[in-house]
Amino acid sequence: MRISVDRSLCEIHGECTFIAPxxxxLNDSGDLEYAEDATGGDSEMVRDAAMACPAQAIRLEP
Incomplete structure (x- = not known):
C-alpha cells in the first residue's frame, strides 16, 4: 500500500502517530515523517490512521 500525506491539509494533530507509530x-521539529509504503500487518493500522485523521490528509493507494 502506498501512503501519501497532503501537507497542505495536514494540521499535525498526530493522531496517526498514536495509531500507527x-x-x-513527529520529528524533533514537530513535522510529520512517514514511510511511503506499508506492508503486511501495518496495512490495517495505516487504514485506521487515515480514517482517524481529523484533516483527512492521508491518502492510500493499493
Missing amino acids: QVFA
Missing part, C-alpha cells in the same frame, strides 16, 4: 512519527 511504526509508519508515522
Whole structure:
C-alpha cells in the first residue's frame, strides 16, 4: 500500500502517530515523517490512521 500525506491539509494533530507509530512519527521539529509504503500487518493500522485523521490528509493507494 502506498501512503501519501497532503501537507497542505495536514494540521499535525498526530493522531496517526498514536495509531500507527511504526509508519508515522513527529520529528524533533514537530513535522510529520512517514514511510511511503506499508506492508503486511501495518496495512490495517495505516487504514485506521487515515480514517482517524481529523484533516483527512492521508491518502492510500493499493
